[in-house]
Amino acid sequence: MSHLSRRQFIGAALGVGGVAMLPGLAFTATAQKAETPPTPAAIGSVLDKIKSQIEQWKAEGQQFKADPLDPENDEQWDRLVNYYFDRAAFSCISVNSANLCPSLKPVDQMMVMVQQMLGKDISFPMRGELAKASLGYGLGAVKDWFGLGSSDVKADFLLALVANSTEGNNFINNGLVTSGFLDPQKDNIVVWDVNHPTNYDAWMFRKATQKWGKNSIRTLQTKMFSQTVTAEERQKGMIPSDPQSEDDILLPLKALVDSRTKMATLSWQSNECGMLLPMDRIVHELRSVNKNIYIHADGAQTFGVLDLKLGKVDVDSMTGSFHKWPCGPKMVGIIYMNNKTGAAEKFAPSIWGYDEYINTPGDYGFDAAAGKIDPNAKRFSYLGQQNDATLVSTWMAALFHTGNFHPNVTPARIEARIHYLGDQAKNALYEHLPKIFPEFTPKTAYKWIATPTTNDTFRSSVFLFKTPDGIQAGDVMQHVYEQHKFAIANLKVKGHDLLRISPTFCNTSQDVHDVVAAIIDVIKAMKNNKLANNTHLRSYA
Numbered sequence: 004m005s006h007l008s009r010r011q012f013i014g015a016a017l018g019v020g021g022v023a024m025l026p027g028l029a030f031t032a033t034a035q036k037a038e039t040p041p042t043p044a045a046i047g048s049v050l051d052k053i054k055s056q057i058e059q060w061k062a063e064g065q066q067f068k069a070d071p072l073d074p075e076n077d078e079q080w081d082r083l084v085n086y087y088f089d090r091a092a093f094s095c096i097s098v099n100s101a102n103l104c105p106s107l108k109p110v111d112q113m114m115v116m117v118q119q120m121l122g123k124d125i126s127f128p129m130r131g132e133l134a135k136a137s138l139g140y141g142l143g144a145v146k147d148w149f150g151l152g153s154s155d156v157k158a159d160f161l162l163a164l165v166a167n168s169t170e171g172n173n174f175i176n177n178g179l180v181t182s183g184f185l186d187p188q189k190d191n192i193v194v195w196d197v198n199h200p201t202n203y204d205a206w207m208f209r210k211a212t213q214k215w216g217k218n219s220i221r222t223l224q225t226k227m228f229s230q231t232v233t234a235e236e237r238q239k240g241m242i243p244s245d246p247q248s249e250d251d252i253l254l255p256l257k258a259l260v261d262s263r264t265k266m267a268t269l270s271w272q273s274n275e276c277g278m279l280l281p282m283d284r285i286v287h288e289l290r291s292v293n294k295n296i297y298i299h300a301d302g303a304q305t306f307g308v309l310d311l312k313l314g315k316v317d318v319d320s321m322t323g324s325f326h327k328w329p330c331g332p333k334m335v336g337i338i339y340m341n342n343k344t345g346a347a348e349k350f351a352p353s354i355w356g357y358d359e360y361i362n363t364p365g366d367y368g369f370d371a372a373a374g375k376i377d378p379n380a381k382r383f384s385y386l387g388q389q390n391d392a393t394l395v396s397t398w399m400a401a402l403f404h405t406g407n408f409h410p411n412v413t414p415a416r417i418e419a420r421i422h423y424l425g426d427q428a429k430n431a432l433y434e435h436l437p438k439i440f441p442e443f444t445p446k447t448a449y450k451w452i453a454t455p456t457t458n459d460t461f462r463s464s465v466f467l468f469k470t471p472d473g474i475q476a477g478d479v480m481q482h483v484y485e486q487h488k489f490a491i492a493n494l495k496v497k498g499h500d501l502l503r504i505s506p507t508f509c510n511t512s513q514d515v516h517d518v519v520a521a522i523i524d525v526i527k528a529m530k531n532n533k534l535a536n537n538t539h540l541r542s543y544a
């Protein structure tokens with residue numbers, strides 16, 4: 004079917020009586036059923052059902068309106084946790100938000116509701132309504148969540164739903180040569196050595212396979228378990244893992260940037276060392292060295308963590324995943340493109356398909372044969388058939404984070420609560436680590452804890468730390484899961500075998516203290532040969 008004839012088909016299907024012409028009823032199981040087919044949903048009714056469910060959740064949430072949710076008020080946050088997560092049904096408590104989180108109940112329930120709707124009806128009229136829910140209302144709510152509500156640019160011009168941060172990051176690292184933005188023989192880009200592989204190795208892979216110049220990639224390096232670097236190291240672009248000031252980060256970074264630096268691409272918060280970068284200052288200072296530098300923030304560890312305020316923090320693009328900190332639906336992510344800087348046009352998307360409305364770029368007036376595609380974030384949303392249930396549920400995550408369900412939830416309160424849980428993680432580590440590292444002191448914590456501990460503004464709640472010599476972090480992770488029913492992570496970072504805990508608002512303060520106690524318990528048992536070592540050598544990012 005050509006795109007024109009398909010559009011005519013969709014137009015007819017969306018019109019009055021369109022539903023009646025749809026095939027499919029002949030496939031019902033029995034002849035008797037075929038004679039009395041279920042009545043197709045009336046146009047608009049699916050969206051109405053979704054909206055009325057939302058209204059119900061909003062009304063139910065009013066019972067919590069007297070809870071202001073101050074970060075340290077465990078009683079109020081525990082009430083929230085128990086209301087939005089079915090902890091009684093969990094066979095394991097996740098303290099691993101940097102990887103994956105349980106979904107909020109409204110997210111899960113909307114998933115089921117939409118799946119059931121799709122089980123009955125996968126017609127174009129039905130799917131058109133679901134697309135309106137996700138790309139229309141859903142992205143609109145995400146726009147508010149990101150502090151972009153006052154922008155008069157349409158939400159889907161700023162934001163695209165993608166599979167995950169992996170896909171978003173790869174749109175970036177795979178798209179800028181084809182577009183002509185980067186000349187890899189003459190220009191350079193800056194990456195950070197503790198970026199996620201999708202924003203580090205992926206660049207090295209492009210360089211190796213697309214024959215980029217020798218100096219096309221410059222690396223900001225991290226001196227692990229250190230508070231200082233030498234003047235020479237700083238000049239070469241090295242930062243200590245426990246910076247004492249913003250300058251400890253800014254000066255080495257600026258030393259790598261020159262007039263041919265087209266892009267700096269950094270984890271806003273690193274999953275590998277827990278450092279939270281002062282992104283606002285980075286953007287200003289790098290642009291003062293080179294006003295055209297493009298800044299990509301990998302927000303996998305900041306989306307659903309920070310009150311992002313993207314209208315103010317002027318990054319060119321950001322990626323994130325709903326299934327991590329926001330406790331949204333699984334396998335859906337977001338890419339933000341700053342329209343003020345014309346960010347999207349610098350990338351030729353590697354996927355050319357159609358969107359949730361079953362429209363190609365051609366349907367929006369961009370001629371494929373002439374190499375045209377939307378100049379905004381929408382160019383990244385032509386991904387073909389996707390799971391409508393997942394996409395619609397992103398709207399529920401955004402409604403939760405903007406206080407539409409639980410009245411006093413705001414992105415700022417979520418940020419403060421997560422930071423507070425990070426305080427709890429730090430306190431618990433300070434209390435328990437001396438039991439396995441007798442030399443440990445709070446002043447020298449940086450020798451064992453990779454996450455910045457001197458200056459609390461350089462972290463939220465991603466904590467990475469060492470295990471004693473000879474104790475495999477992978478085994479600790481496995482035993483903590485089997486013996487204590489906590490999900491944590493183990494990672495190899497620059498030759499160090501590390502454990503990671505990363506609590507978010509779905510955790511209680513008690514979880515944080517209990518998981519650290521469980522880790523110490525397991526390590527002691529391993530040291531006493533009561534639990535096996537050297538069995539689980541795989542590590543995770």
Ligand SMILES: Cc1ncc(COP(=O)(O)O)c(C=O)c1O
Pocket residue numbers: 101102167168169170172198199201202270272273274301302303304324336544
């Ligand atoms: C900084 C960072 N970027 C990207 C990713 C990839 O995220 P996803 O698995 O959701 O694609 C991760 C995952 O841990 C990450 O930590």
